[in-house]
Amino acid sequence: MTDIIDISPMISEEIAVWPGDTPLRREVLCDISKGSNIDLSTIHSTVHIGAHADAPRHYSETGVTMEHVPLDPYIGTCFVQTVRGKQLIEAADCREAIASGIKRLLFRTDSFPDPRHFNQNFAAFSAESIEEMGSAGVILVGIDTPSVDPFSSKSLPAHQALKKFNIANLEGIVLNGVPDGAYELIALPLKLKGFDASPVRAILRTLRP
Numbered sequence: 001m002t003d004i005i006d007i008s009p010m011i012s013e014e015i016a017v018w019p020g021d022t023p024l025r026r027e028v029l030c031d032i033s034k035g036s037n038i039d040l041s042t043i044h045s046t047v048h049i050g051a052h053a054d055a056p057r058h059y060s061e062t063g064v065t066m067e068h069v070p071l072d073p074y075i076g077t078c079f080v081q082t083v084r085g086k087q088l089i090e091a092a093d094c095r096e097a098i099a100s101g102i103k104r105l106l107f108r109t110d111s112f113p114d115p116r117h118f119n120q121n122f123a124a125f126s127a128e129s130i131e132e133m134g135s136a137g138v139i140l141v142g143i144d145t146p147s148v149d150p151f152s153s154k155s156l157p158a159h160q161a162l163k164k165f166n167i168a169n170l171e172g173i174v175l176n177g178v179p180d181g182a183y184e185l186i187a188l189p190l191k192l193k194g195f196d197a198s199p200v201r202a203i204l205r206t207l208r209p
Contacts, residue, residue: 003205003206004203004204004205005178005183005203005204005205005206006174006201006202006203007051007106007173007174007175007178007187007202007203007204008050008051008173008174008200008201008202008203009050009051009115009172009174010050010115011024011049011050011199012024013025013026014116015049015050015115015116016115016116016117016118017045017046017048017049017118018046018048018118018146018147019118021046021048022044022045022046023045023046024043024044024045024049025043025044025045026041026042026043026044027041027042027043027044028040028041029041029042047066047192047195047196047197047198047199048146048171048172048197049172049199050115050172050199051170051171051172051173051174051187051199051200051201051202052170052171052172052189052197052198052199052200053066053069053074053168053169053170053171053187053189053197053198053200054159054162054169054171054196054197055068055069055195055196055197055198056069056162056163057196058159058196058197059156059159059160059162059163060160060163063163065192065193065194065195065196066189066190066191066192066193066194066195066196066197066198067191067192067193067194067195069168069189070168071188071189072139073104073139073140073167073168074140074168074170074185074186074187074188074189074200075184075185075186075187075188076103076104076184076185077102077103077104077182077183077184077185077207078102078104078105078106078140078142078182078183078184078185078204079097079100079102079104079105079106079180079181079182079183080106080107080108080175080178080179080180080181080182080183080204081094081096081097081105081106081107081108081180082107082108082109082110082175082180083107083108083109083123084108084109084110084111086109086123087121087123087124087150088123088124088125088126088150089107089109089123089124089125089126089129090126090128090129091126091128091129091131091132093129094107094129094132094133095132097133098132098133098136098138100182102182103137103138103139103140104138104139104140104142104185105133105138105140105141105142106141106142106143106144106170106173106175106185107141107142107143107144107175108144108175108176108178108180109122109123109143109144109145110144110176111123111144111145112144112145112146113176115172115174118146120151120152121151122145122146122147122150122151123143123145124143124145124147124148124149124150124151124153124158125141125143125148125149125158126157126158127157127158127160127161129158130148130158130161130162130165130167131161131164131165133165133167134161134162134164134165134166134167135165138165138167139166139167139168140167140168140169140170140185141162141167141168141169141170142169142170142171142173142185142187142202143169143170143171143173144172144173144174144175144176145171145172146171146172147171148162148169148171170187170200170202173187173202178204182207183204183205183206183207184204184205184206184207185202185203185204186202186203186204186205187200187201187202187203188200188201
């Protein structure tokens with residue numbers, strides 16, 4: 001039997017979204033406590049909420065939208081590595097994870113500690129770090145912050161490097177208390193036609209002999 005580690009933040013109206021993006025709002029259409037025969041509600045939200053996967057269309061006019069993104073990168077063996085105290089994760093900071101030989105790499109930075117509060121000084125990747133991982137055959141990169149690029153970036157070099165090497169990404173995952181090492185990742189995005197991202201329910205499962 002395996003242990004499941006939930007690496008998704010709680011999705012509620014308290015969760016912070018990127019400044020200017022659409023916050024979560026639940027609209028109740030039917031309510032059993034008020035005499036309806038069912039509970040029924042509608043969700044209004046950005047698709048870049050909580051743990052989520054970007055489609056290449058998010059950062060490239062020629063990129064595919066979410067329904068065309070292959071699912072293989074989002075399920076399989078992954079490696080978690082902690083990199084603290086870095087505003088920008090450089091290529092040298094990724095080499096321990098690359099050396100594992102595993103092709104899905106998740107980085108714990110502890111630089112976005114409260115999903116209910118948006119701090120702009122979170123850690124992100126340099127383009128060179130993404131390129132080094134791409135050259136090593138990495139197929140997915142994840143991080144416990146809202147973006148693989150710094151908050152102030154407009155050219156999005158890390159995102160562009162993802163596209164260059166056809167690497168999937170996960171952003172907004174929660175790795176608090178997760179020890180470094182190998183796990184099974186399951187973080188499937190929704191089949192959203194025409195969309196630039198999708199929320200995921202990201203989990204890790206411990207690997208046992």
